[in-house]
Amino acid sequence: MLGAIALLLVCQLAGEAVHRFVGVPVPGSVIGMALLLVWLALVRRERPSLEKVTAWLTAHLAIMFVPAAVGLMNEGPVLARHGVAIIVATAISTLLTLVVTALVFQWAIKRMDHDDREHDA
Template sequence: MIPALATLLACQLLGEVVVRWAALPVPGPVVGLALLLAGLALRPKWVDAIKPTSQGLLQHLSLLFVPAGVGVMQHLQRLGSEALAIGVALVVSTFVGLAVSAWVMIWLMHRQGRRNDGP
């Protein structure tokens, strides 16, 4: 379990280093996750070594939301005073996300159709 956890943390650290070195506008853990995915794709036998630890972390993922919930409770008055702006932002971002997802799906379907119509 310790080597697998060390591997996950090393990928996160490497992601942070890459983001800071290249000044990327992406969170370091996201880059670390991509590096982990690449490593697992190149060496599939690593999956068996990391799987139990990652499943254990995922089983307790809800505990990681406790600090966010506490933060929300501490700023409840501010959330109430800015409820309209937050609500509008949530609705607009939801519709933009849906529209972009639909557009990407249509684009990919057309691209796949052209590929299937080829020689």
């Protein structure tokens, strides 16, 4: 289990290093996730231990938000000044994300149905 945690942290660190040293305009965490995906595609024996660790992390996900909530509480004056704008921007971006996700999902379903009909014919 310790090895799986180390793998997650190494991928995260490697992604951050690539982001900072190469200057790729992609967040380091996304690069780290891609590195983890490549690792898992190459080394299949990691999956069972990684599943245990990720299941535990997911089960305790609420704990991960505590530092962000505390940091948010320290920004009282900024929130008082820009709170309404932040809430509106968050609501609009959430709505747009839902709409785009639904449209892409519908497109994918139609495409899969179309491909299935062509395959059956």
